[in-house]
Amino acid sequence: MAKEPVRVLVTGAAGQIGYALVPMVARGIMLGLDQPVILHMLDIPPAAEALNGVKMELVDAAFPLLKGVVATTDVVEACTGVNIAVMVGGFPRKEGMERKDVMSKNVSIYKSQASALEQHAAANCKVLVVANPANTNALILKEFAPSIPEKNITCLTRLDHNRALGQISERLKVQVSDVKNAIIWGNHSSSQYPDVNHATVKTPAGERPVRELVANDEWLNGEFIATVQQRGAAIIKARKLSSALSAASSACDHIRDWVLGTPEGTWVSMGVYSDGSYNVPAGLIYSFPVTCRNGEWTIVQGLSINEFSRKKLDATADELTEEKALAYSCIS
Ligand SMILES: NC(=O)c1ccc[n+]([C@@H]2O[C@H](COP(=O)([O-])OP(=O)(O)OC[C@H]3O[C@@H](n4cnc5c(N)ncnc54)[C@H](O)[C@@H]3O)[C@@H](O)[C@H]2O)c1
Numbered sequence: 174m175a176k177e178p179v180r181v182l183v184t185g186a187a188g189q190i191g192y193a194l195v196p197m198v199a200r201g202i203m204l205g206l207d208q209p210v211i212l213h214m215l216d217i218p219p220a221a222e223a224l225n226g227v228k229m230e231l232v233d234a235a236f237p238l239l240k241g242v243v244a245t246t247d248v249v250e251a252c253t254g255v256n257i258a259v260m261v262g263g264f265p266r267k268e269g270m271e272r273k274d275v276m277s278k279n280v281s282i283y284k285s286q287a288s289a290l291e292q293h294a295a296a297n298c299k300v301l302v303v304a305n306p307a308n309t310n311a312l313i314l315k316e317f318a319p320s321i322p323e324k325n326i327t328c329l330t331r332l333d334h335n336r337a338l339g340q341i342s343e344r345l346k347v348q349v350s351d352v353k354n355a356i357i358w359g360n361h362s363s364s365q366y367p368d369v370n371h372a373t374v375k376t377p378a379g380e381r382p383v384r385e386l387v388a389n390d391e392w393l394n395g396e397f398i399a400t401v402q403q404r405g406a407a408i409i410k411a412r413k414l415s416s417a418l419s420a421a422s423s424a425c426d427h428i429r430d431w432v433l434g435t436p437e438g439t440w441v442s443m444g445v446y447s448d449g450s451y452n453v454p455a456g457l458i459y460s461f462p463v464t465c466r467n468g469e470w471t472i473v474q475g476l477s478i479n480e481f482s483r484k485k486l487d488a489t490a491d492e493l494t495e496e497k498a499l500a501y502s503c504i505s
């Protein structure tokens with residue numbers, strides 16, 4: 174029997190990530206090739222015409238899994254009945270703007286969208302925040318949607334996770350699909366800590382540690398970390414626009430693994446509400462290694478953290494604590 178359609182909200186759908194993401198959702202890349210979807214697309218009134226253009230293209234593409242499209246600038250209409258919400262819309266930092274001004278605009282956007290989701294989304298709606306500052310926008314959304322379980326509110330660090338796998342694959346000249354269990358700890362910002370101390374590569378002789386195969390701690394502790402931390406900035410420098418296809422693809426990876434489960438023996442990185450694991454302060458949205466089963470994520474426990482890693486976990490937690498204070502100071 175055909176499955177019931179799942180309603181997927183994409184905010185900021187007229188923007189660049191939105192334009193890359195909605196065809197992926199409509200093709201079944203996010204939720205599976207047997208899962209019909211209804212797309213809800215939200216943008217702001219100045220983008221209404223462009224949003225309608227995206228809707229026209231979705232119709233023209235005749236995606237078999239796409240059972241309907243809602244394209245709107247009305248947040249209540251956009252949020253009504255959605256099962257998955259991918260929050261891409263936000264206020265970008267413009268030249269000359271203070272951090273606090275950008276934060277204040279995003280706090281006000283995420284406060285009002287939180288209320289709309291809380292009141293109108295389907296029960297058990299899963300939320301992924303992509304828009305920057307992603308971790309703190311997700312925290313504000315959690316704050317203003319108290320009836321949405323905190324386990325349902327996450328932010329995207331899967332792009333950073335995939336970037337780490339990509340760098341190891343390039344360095345070792347192995348297939349990226351053979352590299353697994355990197356970890357992104359902390360903030361989706363340049364303070365994040367890409368950690369490969371537990372990562373492995375599938376070889377004909379079995380799974381081998383990345384550190385052993387790379388055999389160059391100086392590169393792993395220096396250039397590798399900096400490259401992953403700075404990759405977003407490098408893409409902006411090259412494209413004059415921030416990453417879009419990789420961000421959209423990673424958003425699909427994040428939701429697919431959350432809903433359908435992570436493969437046996439594999440973990441992924443997700444920004445989730447900290448419960449104090451690994452001595453990360455509780456009450457931050459912080460990126461951890463997680464496995465997913467039956468639509469729920471669980472933080473991987475018991476990984477050893479050496480002194481080098483400890484300092485990096487703490488530094489990115491400190492940045493998030495500071496961002497949290499700034500965001501709370503903007504709440505009106
Ligand atoms: N977490 C990640 O890994 C990651 C990666 C890449 C980009 N990003 C972030 O994702 C966000 C979107 O990037 P983009 O390149 O698509 O930007 P973009 O400027 O092309 O698109 C953003 C869209 O959001 C819309 N928007 C603004 N305010 C809105 C609101 N209140 N409600 C609904 N829509 C609204 C804009 O009109 C625009 O169409 C940015 O904040 C970017 O920094 C995050």
Ligand SMILES: O=C(O)C[C@H](O)C(=O)O
Pocket residue numbers: 305332404405406408415416
């Ligand atoms: O939009 C940005 O500032 C960069 C983006 O978050 C990315 O990691 O590519």
